[in-house]
Amino acid sequence: SQQGEEDPQALSIQEGENATMNCSYKTSINNLQWYRQNSGRGLVHLILIRSNEREKHSGRLRVTLDTSKKSSSLLITASRAADTASYFCATALYSGGYQKVTFGTGTKLQVIP
C-alpha cells in the first residue's frame, strides 16, 4: 500500500528558482528517504533523514522532517535543467528484523532552461 502522499503532483519552474516538494505519511517511521527517478530509469538516492532529526542539508538539497505532523519537505535550491525528474519520498519502518520501505506518490519536476 502507498505510505505517503506528495504534493504537488507536478511542478514546473524556471532554471535558477527553488523547488519545494512536500510529503505526508501515515505511520511512525525509522527514517525518511528522498529519491530521484529520471524518466523510465532507476532510482537515485538523494538524502536520508532520521526520525530523530529535523533538518538535513546536502549540497543544494534541504530536507525537513516533522514527525508530529508526519510530513517532510524537499527543497532544491538554484534549480538546473538537469534536475528535471520525478522525486519520491520513501518512508522506512523497522519490522521484524528488516526495514520496509514504501514510497509516496511522487512529484514530477520540470525545470525550464
Next chain:
Amino acid sequence: GAVVSQHPSRVICKSGTSVKIECRSLDFQATTMFWYRQFPKQSLMLMATSNEGSKATYEQGVEKDKFLINHASLTLSTLTVTSAHPEDSSFYICSAGKPGRSELSFLNTEAFFGQGTRLTVV
C-alpha cells in the same frame, strides 16, 4: 553505497510465457529483498518481501501464484512473472535490505535498489 544488480534491464515476451528477473546483492548478504512494480507515470508499489530460506510475504492484492519469488541464497532473489499478459507490462525493481539486530541499527540505513527491469508483454 552498496551495489544491487538486477537483470535483465529490458525484456519483451509473448503473452502466456513466463519471465524471470534476477536481483543480486553484490557486496553484502541480504537476508531480505523487496520487489516493487511501477506502472507508467505512477509511483513504486511494494509487491512482496522476500526472505532468504522462507516464503515471500506478498502485499494485499498481489497474486502469489502469478509472481513467484525465490530467495534461495543470501545474495540472490528471483521474481518470475508466470503466464504474462500485456497488463503485466511494467517496470519492476528490486531492493536489498541489510540485516540489522535492532531498530536503532536501521536509523541511518538507506535502501539499495537495482537498476530495474522494463517488462513488455506483447
